[in-house]
Amino acid sequence: MGQRLNRCLDVPVALPPLRRRLLLLFIMLFLWLYMFYSCAGSCAGLTTRGSPAPPRSAPPLPGEPGEESSLEEQRAAPDAGSPISSFFNGSGTKRLPQAIIIGVKKGGTRALLEFLRVHPDVRAVGAEPHFFDRNYERGLAWYRDLMPRTLEGQITMEKTPSYFVTKEAPARISSMSKGTKLIVVVRDPVTRAISDYTQTLSKKPDIPTFESLTFKNRTTGLIDTSWSAIQIGIYAKHLENWLLHFPIGQILFVSGERLISDPAGELGRVQDFLGLKRIITDKHFYFNKTKGFPCLKKAEGSSKPHCLGKTKGRTHPDIDQEVVQRLRDFYRPFNMKFYQMTGQDFGWD
Secondary structure, three states: OOOHHHHHHOOOOOOOOOHHHHHHHHHHHHHHHHHHHHHHHHHHHHHHHHHOOOOOOOOOOOOOOOOOOOOHHHHHHOOOOOOHHHHHHHOEEEOOHHHHHHHOOOOOOOHHHHHHHHOEEEEOOOOOOOOOOOHHHHHHHHHHHHHOOOOOEEEEEEEEEHHHOOOOOOHHHHHOOOOOEEOOOOOOOHHHHHHHHHHHHHHHHHOOOOOHEEEOOOOOOEEEOOOOOHHOOOOOHHHHHOOOOOHHHEEEEEEHHHHHHHHHHHHHHHHHOOOOOOOOOOEEEEEEEEOOOOEOOOOOOOOOOEEEOOOOOOOOOOOOOHHHHHHHHHHHHHHHHHOOOOOOOOOOO
């Protein structure tokens, strides 16, 4: 029996007994680990199928629709990896986020999060939790349970762009942790409004034209600031609310335009802000001419190139240039104030 086992394992009989025992022990350990990881993956699948469905989120607040992650995007950016990576992640701890991307809708928040996930010290939730605007009553324990497991030295992040325009969000985040780092991706408010409208138009083709929604009275040229597509872009007004609870130095403002033209440069600033080593550089990106924005050469947990889903980079409808100019005139004083508050000139005027 011993001779047969030696032949199967290709262990020469001439080996000293001690070496033979060590080799057999190593082979048995390898087989045990393989079976353990396989079981971990199977058991995880059974647990998912057998567990009750999570409660559904409350509907959006009237007039303030959130930028939901599409199912396609969530599948493209899963938090769960292979059984082996899940095993190692299981050794970490679920923590409340130390950094949150709080806005703005249609500013480039999804792109920023996807780029950041390439960093080995960043772990982020794929879908938008909407905790501080829609699910706050569920409590911090529920919120923490949504987070991925992290090891010592890793940063836990989430992104929900509607936080920036939610009045209660600053106080709620400060109550969780006054040291939370906040990131706001901003974009030319006129272009942002048109992009916002384009997204809604793709879901509801029968909505009124952009021009008719922009004005309360087009004859007088009075802008309808109650329309969320317009209201979100008054960045200075929303920022005032955040500065009641957080110092300006705890908020990083990322240019949505530079995130496209120079992704590595903007990611460098973000990594510095988060206290991370600059690992994400030019070598991680290539420019996709079809979509018109940068893509990752290798996404998190993949060896293949990755671009954002088809819901990103939609073609904007043609808007009356007179209306566009009227909007630029409307936003100009708010932009100037925002530049002063942040100490950055974003070049929108």
